Amino acid sequence: MKQLNICIDIDGTITDPYYYLDISNRYFNKNITPKQVTQYSLDKVYGVDEEEFDLFYKKHKFDLHENQAIRSDAKKILDKLAVDNNLYFVSARDNSMKLLTITYLQKNKIPYDALYLLGSHYKLEKAKELSCDFFIEDSYDNALYLADNGFKVVLLDTYYNRGHERDNIFRAQNWQEVWNIIEENALEKKVV
Structure with missing residues (x-):
């Protein structure tokens, strides 16, 4: 029997959080660097309205997600976590991205037990349904909720x-710290 149910976001969590900069900078004729991405809403980062950014994303979403780099040590730690735990990818990507996402995870040999593409950043109900013990995320708003x-x-x-900073939110600088946090806190497992 697996010990923990671990829910994991994909974009910016297992992947490089700034993967989109090259394509976005070319499209919007900007030179935004990672240090300038100080908020989650990319329309605000690029100084465009939300509709304009949504048009860009719809046009380029497959190019943006197909070859994202994996964060350092993410695969190694996910392999270790998969031995004794259930790994559920829970992403805001919409269902049109399902085949690309499955192919991406297979190509990169990323272990997982199930994939959920919600088409929304609202992940609470899925976390409850999966009896999530830990949720690995990069969006502060999602983490806070x-x-x-x-x-x-x-x-x-x-x-x-x-x-x-907040109770129940553990900040990790890298995937090795993700492993350490889960190992240290797994004994205090509390299923919601």
Whole structure:
């Protein structure tokens, strides 16, 4: 029997959080660097309205997600976590991305037990349904909402989620720290 149910976001969590900069910079004729991405809403980062950014994303979403680099040590730690735990990918990607996402995970030999593409950043109900013990995330708003509802969240550090500390949110600088946090806190497992 597996010990923990671990929910994991994909974009910016197992992947490089700034993977989109090259394509976005060309499209919007900007030169945004990772250090300038200090908020999660990319329309605000690029100084465009939300509709314009949504048009860009719809046009380029497959190119953006097909060849994202994996974060350092993510695969190694996911392999270790998969031995004794259930790994559930829970992403805001929409269902049109399902085949690309499955292919991407297979190509990179990323272990997982199930994949859920919600088409929304609202992940609370899925976390409840999966009896999530830890949720690995990069969005502070998602982390905050999950933590406020009793879930332990490991927040992978980025420029756009800094400066926020909260109960039930554990900040990790890298995937080795994700492993350490889960190992240290697994004994206190509390299913919501």
